[in-house]
Amino acid sequence: MAPPTVLVTGGAGYIGSHTVLEMLNAGYNVICVDNLCNAYSGGAAKLPEALSRVQEITGKKVNFYRVDITDREQVRSVFQEHKIDMVAHFAALKAVGESCRIPLQYYHNNMTGTNVLLEAMADNNVFKFVYSSSATVYGEPKFLPVTEEHPTGNCTSPYGKTKYFTEEILKDLCKSDKRWAVVSLRYFNPVGAHISGRIGEDPNGEPNNLMPYIAQVAVGRRPCLSVYGSDFPTKDGTGVRDYIHIVDLAEGHVKALDKLRNIAETGFFAYNLGSGSGCSVLELVHAFERASGKKVNYQLVDRRAGDVATCFADAQLAERALGWKATRGIDKMCEDTWRWQSQNPNGYANK
Ligand SMILES: NC(=O)c1ccc[n+]([C@@H]2O[C@H](COP(=O)([O-])OP(=O)(O)OC[C@H]3O[C@@H](n4cnc5c(N)ncnc54)[C@H](O)[C@@H]3O)[C@@H](O)[C@H]2O)c1
Numbered sequence: 352m353a354p355p356t357v358l359v360t361g362g363a364g365y366i367g368s369h370t371v372l373e374m375l376n377a378g379y380n381v382i383c384v385d386n387l388c389n390a391y392s393g394g395a396a397k398l399p400e401a402l403s404r405v406q407e408i409t410g411k412k413v414n415f416y417r418v419d420i421t422d423r424e425q426v427r428s429v430f431q432e433h434k435i436d437m438v439a440h441f442a443a444l445k446a447v448g449e450s451c452r453i454p455l456q457y458y459h460n461n462m463t464g465t466n467v468l469l470e471a472m473a474d475n476n477v478f479k480f481v482y483s484s485s486a487t488v489y490g491e492p493k494f495l496p497v498t499e500e501h502p503t504g505n506c507t508s509p510y511g512k513t514k515y516f517t518e519e520i521l522k523d524l525c526k527s528d529k530r531w532a533v534v535s536l537r538y539f540n541p542v543g544a545h546i547s548g549r550i551g552e553d554p555n556g557e558p559n560n561l562m563p564y565i566a567q568v569a570v571g572r573r574p575c576l577s578v579y580g581s582d583f584p585t586k587d588g589t590g591v592r593d594y595i596h597i598v599d600l601a602e603g604h605v606k607a608l609d610k611l612r613n614i615a616e617t618g619f620f621a622y623n624l625g626s627g628s629g630c631s632v633l634e635l636v637h638a639f640e641r642a643s644g645k646k647v648n649y650q651l652v653d654r655r656a657g658d659v660a661t662c663f664a665d666a667q668l669a670e671r672a673l674g675w676k677a678t679r680g681i682d683k684m685c686e687d688t689w690r691w692q693s694q695n696p697n698g699y700a701n702k
């Protein structure tokens with residue numbers, strides 16, 4: 352029997368490219384679509400650089416189409432070209448601060464795009480869907496560790512609301528049509544890179560997130576890290592988060608696909624993908640200095656709007672339901688990030 356074919360949206364991005372690699376290694380066929388609004392295209396080359404390197408690492412073919420998921424005809428053409436069995440949906444805009452400045456672009460891209468995709472799926476009798484959600488749907492945690500039973504919807508940004516609203520749409524869809532089987536994976540803080548050092552996180556412009564910023568300071572691309580807040584009620588006053596290695600996260604997606612592939616059960620399922628432990632900003636800085644042997648200059652500044660003090664996952668449900676558990680710790684996250692950044696100081700731009 353032919354292996355299932357997965358349509359991966361946003362496959363040229365940070366999480367998408369790492370997940371495509373693990374899907375190929377697990378024997379899935381993969382069709383990637385991406386409009387390259389936040390991925391290095393590598394010029395006229397047919398494949399975006401990240402996917403070209405995924406092919407190099409796995410020795411397996413990646414089918415890629417430059418498609419914008421808000422474009423109905425472009426999306427439909429992919430379903431006409433290939434028999435798709437399941438969809439893993441990563442494509443989105445994801446900068447929290449930017450979403451506060453241009454909310455309409457975020458609602459259009461993330462919500463309209465997802466609706467266009469879901470309609471094309473239904474029209475082609477494809478009902479198995481893995482969604483990239485985020486711990487941000489929980490807002491300011493009311494209890495810790497955060498379980499899937501924690502209330503959602505108290506989001507602090509339009510970006511977070513697009514994740515929450517999409518989950519609500521997916522729940523309604525599953526209620527209305529029992530053919531739908533949806534797994535919403537709520538990522539905590541994905542960081543790190545594939546052990547090869549050939550693919551990794553390569554944000555456009557100044558990084559919004561902590562780990563890529565630290566890495567760019569360590570490699571000399573940026574002079575100093577600003578630590579947002581040192582007066583939180585935490586062990587050292589800085590923000591505490593649940594960092595999860597990107598390869599652990601990617602493996603969690605393969606487990607979700609395996610579940611959808613093998614079960615007759617349908618409906619909406621949400622799982623936290625986190626390590627289950629918290630790490631402060633300064634703890635991560637010091638771990639990175641140990642892993643890289645480099646000094647990371649930083650300055651303590653005011654808090655960033657919308658930041659919560661502490662957030663970390665209870666990931667036991669994913670372990671029970673998916674047979675998945677994060678295994679790579681903070682030191683490994685820092686080692687693998689440093690290998691990628693030191694071998695690619697300017698990300699994919701330097702071949
Ligand atoms: N990185 C994180 O910390 C984090 C945490 C939780 C959830 N997520 C979610 O995971 C997903 C992937 O995140 P990432 O960190 O890999 O981001 P990314 O920006 O690296 O990847 C997203 C990809 O989607 C593409 N894209 C965006 N809009 C598109 C559109 N309309 N049509 C086609 N392609 C489009 C971009 O070009 C990019 O390659 C996103 O949905 C994000 O919200 C990320």
Ligand SMILES: CC(=O)N[C@H]1[C@@H](OP(=O)(O)OP(=O)(O)OC[C@H]2O[C@@H](n3ccc(=O)[nH]c3=O)[C@H](O)[C@@H]2O)O[C@H](CO)[C@H](O)[C@@H]1O
Nearest residue numbers: 485486487538539559560561564577578579590632658662
């Ligand atoms: C718990 C939560 O909702 N996590 C979401 C949130 O990540 P976070 O906002 O938690 O990720 P982040 O990497 O932007 O910040 C992590 C920690 O580092 C601090 N920091 C960050 C950058 C910097 O230059 N200096 C600094 O001090 C920041 O204050 C926080 O305490 O948004 C991400 C998208 O961007 C994802 O959706 C995450 O799932």
